Amino acid sequence: MTKFARPLALVLVAALFFGVTGVTLAQDAPAIAPQACAEPGELTMRVWDENWAAVIQESIDAWVADYCPGAVVTLEVVPWDQYWTLLRTNATSGDLPDVFNVSQDRFFFYAENGAVLDLQPYWDEFGVDTTLWGSGMIDPYRWGEADDLYAAPVNWDTIVVFYNKDMFDAAGVEYPTSAWTWDDFAAASAALTDPANDVYGSAVYSEYQAGYTNFIASTGIPPVVGAGRTECTLDEPRSIEALEFLQGLYAEGYMPSVSVMGGASATDSFNFWLAGRVAMVTNGSWSLPTAIEQATFNWDVVQLPRNPETERTRSIVHSVGYVAAGNSDVPDLAANLILYLVSDEGSAFFANAGGVAPANPAQQQAWVESFGDTTVNIQAFVDALEDSQGVTVFDEIWDAANTELVINIFDLNVSVADAVAQACGFIDAQLAAQ
Amino acid sequence: MTAFLDLFGKTPLTRRRAYWGLALVAPNVLGLLFFFGIPVVLAFRTSLLDWNGIRPPVEIGLGNFEHLLNDPAFWNAFGVTLKLLAVVIPIGMVLSLVVALMLNRKLHGRSFFRVVYFLPVVTSTVAATMAWTWMFQPRYGLIANVLAPIGLQDLNWLTRPDLVLFPIAAVVIWQRLGFDMILFLAGLQAIPRQLYDAARMDGADGIRMFRHITLPLLSPTTFLVLILQVISAIQIFDQVYIMTARTTRGGMNDSATTLSLFLYETAFTNSDLGYSAAIALAMFAITLLLTVAQITLQRRWVYYESGSE
Numbered sequence: 001m002t003k004f005a006r007p008l009a010l011v012l013v014a015a016l017f018f019g020v021t022g023v024t025l026a027q028d029a030p031a032i033a034p035q036a037c038a039e040p041g042e043l044t045m046r047v048w049d050e051n052w053a054a055v056i057q058e059s060i061d062a063w064v065a066d067y068c069p070g071a072v073v074t075l076e077v078v079p080w081d082q083y084w085t086l087l088r089t090n091a092t093s094g095d096l097p098d099v100f101n102v103s104q105d106r107f108f109f110y111a112e113n114g115a116v117l118d119l120q121p122y123w124d125e126f127g128v129d130t131t132l133w134g135s136g137m138i139d140p141y142r143w144g145e146a147d148d149l150y151a152a153p154v155n156w157d158t159i160v161v162f163y164n165k166d167m168f169d170a171a172g173v174e175y176p177t178s179a180w181t182w183d184d185f186a187a188a189s190a191a192l193t194d195p196a197n198d199v200y201g202s203a204v205y206s207e208y209q210a211g212y213t214n215f216i217a218s219t220g221i222p223p224v225v226g227a228g229r230t231e232c233t234l235d236e237p238r239s240i241e242a243l244e245f246l247q248g249l250y251a252e253g254y255m256p257s258v259s260v261m262g263g264a265s266a267t268d269s270f271n272f273w274l275a276g277r278v279a280m281v282t283n284g285s286w287s288l289p290t291a292i293e294q295a296t297f298n299w300d301v302v303q304l305p306r307n308p309e310t311e312r313t314r315s316i317v318h319s320v321g322y323v324a325a326g327n328s329d330v331p332d333l334a335a336n337l338i339l340y341l342v343s344d345e346g347s348a349f350f351a352n353a354g355g356v357a358p359a360n361p362a363q364q365q366a367w368v369e370s371f372g373d374t375t376v377n378i379q380a381f382v383d384a385l386e387d388s389q390g391v392t393v394f395d396e397i398w399d400a401a402n403t404e405l406v407i408n409i410f411d412l413n414v415s416v417a418d419a420v421a422q423a424c425g426f427i428d429a430q431l432a433a434q
Numbered sequence: 435m436t437a438f439l440d441l442f443g444k445t446p447l448t449r450r451r452a453y454w455g456l457a458l459v460a461p462n463v464l465g466l467l468f469f470f471g472i473p474v475v476l477a478f479r480t481s482l483l484d485w486n487g488i489r490p491p492v493e494i495g496l497g498n499f500e501h502l503l504n505d506p507a508f509w510n511a512f513g514v515t516l517k518l519l520a521v522v523i524p525i526g527m528v529l530s531l532v533v534a535l536m537l538n539r540k541l542h543g544r545s546f547f548r549v550v551y552f553l554p555v556v557t558s559t560v561a562a563t564m565a566w567t568w569m570f571q572p573r574y575g576l577i578a579n580v581l582a583p584i585g586l587q588d589l590n591w592l593t594r595p596d597l598v599l600f601p602i603a604a605v606v607i608w609q610r611l612g613f614d615m616i617l618f619l620a621g622l623q624a625i626p627r628q629l630y631d632a633a634r635m636d637g638a639d640g641i642r643m644f645r646h647i648t649l650p651l652l653s654p655t656t657f658l659v660l661i662l663q664v665i666s667a668i669q670i671f672d673q674v675y676i677m678t679a680r681t682t683r684g685g686m687n688d689s690a691t692t693l694s695l696f697l698y699e700t701a702f703t704n705s706d707l708g709y710s711a712a713i714a715l716a717m718f719a720i721t722l723l724l725t726v727a728q729i730t731l732q733r734r735w736v737y738y739e740s741g742s743e
Binding site for chain 2: 085088089091109113114115259260262265396403404412
């Protein structure tokens with residue numbers, strides 16, 4: 001036996017070491033184990049993503065059957081456009097659903113007003129080690145003096161560059177690798193631009209999570225708002241450097257304007273890419289199913305280009321969260337359902353369905369494998385997690401950071417200095433008001 | 435008691451009739467009361483509160499109105515609304531009158547054209563506005579193509595603060611045209627034909643007849659159209675909301691934020707329900723003022739044939 005002890009120990013150490021990077025965890029001991037509910041009852045639950053509804057319903061059914069027989073869960077799907085308005089109306093009249101989804105930028109409003117339940121006592125009770133989730137996924141869901149964790153992360157999505165391989169071939173440009181830098185990216189953007197055919201090289205500035213903020217993050221600072229949510233970071237030299245780099249590409253005609261794409265959202269630039277009008281676009285893992293289904297050309301994904309000085313490639317990471325209503329009649333039951341949904345067992349439903357990457361690290365490999373024998377480099381999304389930046393913006397400054405800054409720089413040709421001064425003026429005032 | 439019953443009629447028979455009448459109008463009256471009357475009263479009440487909808491409201495007296503008068507965002511929205519009013523109303527009224535005059539003539543396929551001009555009124559505002567949004571896309575949109583020969587294909591209509599109100603006014607006018615046209619048509623057809631025959635006998639030409647017969651006799655209709663136009667223009671919302679939704683809602687630097695949109699954002703983005711109620715009441719006051727002013731001024735230019743006014 002002793003003969004094998006040392007090699008075995010080495011293997012174990014190696015397994016632990018690689019486990020920590022977040023790709024795989026030991027499969028035998030579940031990272032998060034569900035528990036039987038104390039007492040069944042009735043629950044309402046609300047989500048916005050129709051693509052998830054069927055998967056969530058499946059996992060809810062499994063929870064009822066295996067852990068909480070007799071419980072009744074009413075699942076509502078409210079599309080994103082109406083989701084937040086309806087939620088606020090419900091919060092006003094005191095009838096929020098028992099369990100619902102929130103995004104990191106909008107969580108604050110509900111936490112601030114005591115509308116969501118503190119889940120920390122339940123994590124302690126259930127013995128869940130919350131550090132198994134990346135800090136970018138859960139830090140934005142912490143609240144209060146003790147930094148309690150109020151939400152359970154459903155999923156994660158990171159940002160990569162989607163590129164049209166046919167256009168690279170036609171222009172004789174080599175496919176990018178994860179080692180590429182801003183300079184390589186700029187050179188490719190120039191080479192791929194074809195004004196005669198109305199084709200642009202890249203479109204990478206649109207919208208907070210998928211856009212310019214990733215380039216700021218790779219310089220090493222939190223984009224838009226600092227980590228402590230005390231100050232606007234857009235006017236810092238490194239932010240300005242990143243924005244001027246991107247505005248340079250736009251000014252050269254390598255990137256389309258907001259008006260040409262017809263909108264300032266990441267969906268607008270992604271649709272522009274799907275239509276074959278631009279060779280490279282930044283977008284998140286949530287767009288994988290659309291790209292697989294709708295792209296009529298050969299394509300692949302690659303990690304974001306590295307900042308030449310820091311040599312870092314960084315992605316904004318976002319996790320949708322499950323929260324329970326602060327005034328729920330059945331808080332214990334709501335917490336138990338949430339525990340199940342994010343457990344290894346419950347999140348396996350998501351992983352195997354292939355759309356959404358579950359937050360639970362034990363399920364990441366299953367998610368990658370759910371895409372089958374695709375030629376698309378799905379692993380790039382997982383690799384992007386390694387050096388990622390959590391969300392620091394919030395509802396009230398969304399437009400200032402997301403659309404007004406972007407339109408000023410990439411549509412109205414306002415100088416970066418003036419645009420960030422305007423944005424920071426507004427953002428700092430909002431931060432001071434909080 | 436009898437005095438009260440007398441209100442419904444002097445005899446049992448007339449009273450019974452009155453009861454029937456009351457019963458028949460009751461659904462409307464109750465509907466109006468519940469869905470209009472009570473909310474209006476609540477709006478007055480809410481306007482005196484500092485309330486985000488979730489925390490308990492705080493009484494602040496007239497604080498919201500004080501804030502309103504000193505809020506540059508409110509005055510900006512007021513200015514945007516006035517600018518839209520100034521463009522939409524004159525152009526809209528002249529165009530709808532011109533179309534009504536054309537379609538009042540003996541014209542081949544007249545009914546067809548009337549339907550065509552009326553179609554935008556019954557078209558979904560959302561769908562139509564989306565289509566218009568595409569038309570205003572620079573470089574590739576229809577408008578850009580039309581303007582390309584004079585080098586204006588790259589105008590960013592929807593993001594430039596100095597241009598954004600034009601596309602919005604265009605949709606509003608286009609969609610409103612058919613409705614005003616129908617009102618004008620009805621007005622035109624009510625003008626007695628003999629007047630024109632008599633004028634023609636006296637040797638009047640078309641322009642004189644238009645000036646001295648059509649315009650004066652059409653003035654009650656014109657007045658009605660004007661009042662309705664003002665009321666609806668103060669409430670412009672959907673077109674702005676949709677046309678600027680994909681760039682930045684309300685236009686860059688709020689250059690297209692109308693009073694209605696300002697109210698909406700105050701209530702549903704900023705969760706300031708008390709202040710939004712105060713904005714609603716201010717809009718009501720503005721509408722009321724403009725309408726009263728028009729009714730007062732109408733004596734100078736509206737001609738009622740029956741002589742009752």
